[in-house]
Amino acid sequence: MEVSSHTNQAGNETIMNAIIDISGLVKKSKAIFNLHGGVHPPGNKAQSTQLPIGELPLPEKLVLPLRQHIGNIPKITVSINQHVLKGQLLAEAEGTVSAAIHAPTSGTIIAIEDAVIPHPSGLPDQCITIKPDGKDTWIERKTQDWRKGNLNDLVASIRLSGIVGLGGATFPTQIKLRGNGKSEVHTLVINAAECEPYITCDDMLMRERSEQLVLGIQVAQRLIGAQNVVVGVEDNKPEAIAAIQTATANTNIEVKVIPTLYPSGDARRLVHLVLGQEVPHDKRSTQVGIQVFNVATVLALYRYFEFGEPSLSRIVSMTGNVNRPQNFEVLFGTPLMHLVKAVGDAKDDTSHYIMGGPMMGFDLPSEEVPITKAANCIIAASPTLFEPATPAMPCIRCARCADACPVSLQPQELYWFAKADNFEKAQDYKLFDCIECGACSYVCPSAIPLVQYYRYAKSEVIALDKAQEAADIARERNDFRLARLEREKQERAAKHAARAQGAKAAQAAKAAGSQEGQTVTDKQAAITAAIERAKAQKAADGAVPKNTTATSTATKAEIKTIDTRRAAATKDANKLTADTDKQAKIQAAIARAKAQKAAALKAKKG
């Protein structure tokens, strides 16, 4: 019901916008829709926006993890000691969801091995290490006409660009652009909200590169065939808003300024804020005609088509407990400490580094990690900047978390279920709709690490699902095996039955045979008697010469019959013995089978 009404609403909006576009007279609606919950953490953005986006000198080495995106690890296409040029393919996308990796500068590949990567797990993963030659020599760049080029060719070529979602999700961009032409996407939402504290890379991008950004938006608009484009930007970035409004002045791109409220930059939240449309929980936004791109991603698309530059660098906010917080255009693979040096080093009490913002970021496992495609912000942390968490108190059910949840979940109930390992109930309460934004923990008077409980519950459910899947497969196999055994048993039983039938017939035959035997004995006796009679007759005859010529033809015939019969009787008797043997064998086989069954039963019971 709601879905259809939403679709209708979206449809109406489309028509409305089309009419407005044609007339060109009426300004589009500027309405901003409300978000449930949300929090207002201190922005801490001013520190890193004092200086323009900086450039870094080439580092000593570049360490490029193969796993910088969501999806399959790309396939390495270079070998150790090979000299590569800037922009040269190092690893190509493997499978549908994957992204290529390119050499950020020219140099020599000095290692292809496991190294520590910026990932919450802290586990090392395969990386390609380049020693720059300092010349920064480009490979031959192939530009494409994104305004007129064949759409399918353009989209297909993005697979070679290595571009992933630079807002932090790092989802390979070509996947989000596939199926155009057939796609139902009518509205493109450009995510410029940047709601997390400290992070200013998108803010600075909009301030300094708004013209290229607008071209990037137009690239994305053409590729997905969207009629409407809305840029959503939080009102705490007045310079960026001014720049983007100037740059979009003569376009059909609408800039919507939304109130600063974390987490308005979450894609589904942003869509709701700027379009008033809730993307159903079980659908992707594209299924309701909306696609969302981060500002940095569309800019990368533009540079790829316009200049033939693959994804080699990104803007990173280097802020927190450092001397001169600033944004830099950083080559992927640049060691973290190289970036830290550029901001005049971290202050002495820096304890560690955080990647991402203070609401959703994570502790970097080491200072040795490289900057990757996901690294929008690095915060130097200190105990004064981020106070260590106070010990958690029991939940007093104050429901401040529920008031803060942007998804309208009941975090206090989810916490309760997660703590009790009651995962079924947790899923009933929509555990998997949690976006782990941390708003609930942010407002919790009992200082309960709520998000950690949800992450735990989610990972347990996923593990259980996997185990369940494995168990299902095992059960299926077992069921099949049992069915096969049953079938074989039945086949054996059928065979036995057939044999038993045969044996019965034989027994019947035996019974019949013994009767026949009786007759035979009688016959034999008769024969003997006859012989005796003949002998007696002979003796009685006395003088009769001892030859058979004297016997009558009838007697001869009788003797012949008797002989034939005798032979037949002997043969029958032989056959009878054979049948008895067979029966014994069958009996033995049945007994064996019974014993086996009993043993099996015993084993099962045991």
Added chain:
Amino acid sequence: MNRSPYISNAPSVSNIMFKVLLALIPGIVVYAWLFGGGILITLVIATATALLTEALMLRLRRRPVQPFLTDYSAIITAWLLALAIPPLAPWWLIVIGVAFAIIIAKQLYGGLGYNPFNPAMIGYAVLLISFPLLMTKWPAALSIAQTKLSFIEQFNFIFSHTLPAGVTMDAVTSATPLDYLKTQLKLNQSMDSIQAASLFGVVGGKGTEYITLAYLAGGLFLWQQKIITWHLPVAFLGTIAAIASLFWLVDSSQFSSPLIHLFSGASLLAAFFIITDPVSGPTTPKGKLYFAAGIGVITYLIRVYGGYPDGVAFAVIFMNICVPLIDTYTQPRVFGHKE
């Protein structure tokens, strides 16, 4: 490791509970001014009992004592119970009530955050059932009492239950407005003549109405501080006002006005301090409305038709039982899900 968020902006549990205590102080001041300093003695006994029993139970349960003693939740229970029982009750009455509330109703269920019932109301109900006479013997406000007891005399009365020579019990006690209403209505007195009695003030009981107004002020402070939301007090008071108005409009000679119901008995104390206990109450906004409205209905019915002059405690306990049900059936629609 993923331990975000790294920042938080929340008052601590202690901070919240402390503000609740703070919000009770205007009511206590007015109370002491109207009824004498005896209430302060009761509050001290209650506080000491609460802290001692809480510490004892925490030790027995091998839980850290210090963080839970300083969360102030036991003191809130103690103060609410002390304010709910007659102020000149013998010292052991409040000791038994608070000890029962903390030991049985709170700690045996798991302590802070785990008690399904409002501990103060459990303590109150136990006292009311066990010691009905003491629990209904309210002293008259000093302004209308025949004999005004001094602080020392009140102190002696609480600890030794002896009155100064020549002073009878009747001289210091008086029926509460709700009690008086009930008994007089049974005697077929008209509402006008009942309310003309000296123990009635402008909107409620003479004197006690000022205490309830002070509770209202404290409650508004809690709302302003975002310790409580509007849902519970508004739904509770609104329900009482609505039902009382209905009955009163139908027959004003038999039923007292909604103002009497709002400003007498425990209405305002309950609205802002008792039913707002987050632990034993519902968490969803809609659930809070149902919960508070339920308490309002039951309170009114007990007052008008039940055997007790006031019904807040039993109403709260009954609705506490319904909380899991209420929470289950009032889940808000999750973003991206259908209703």
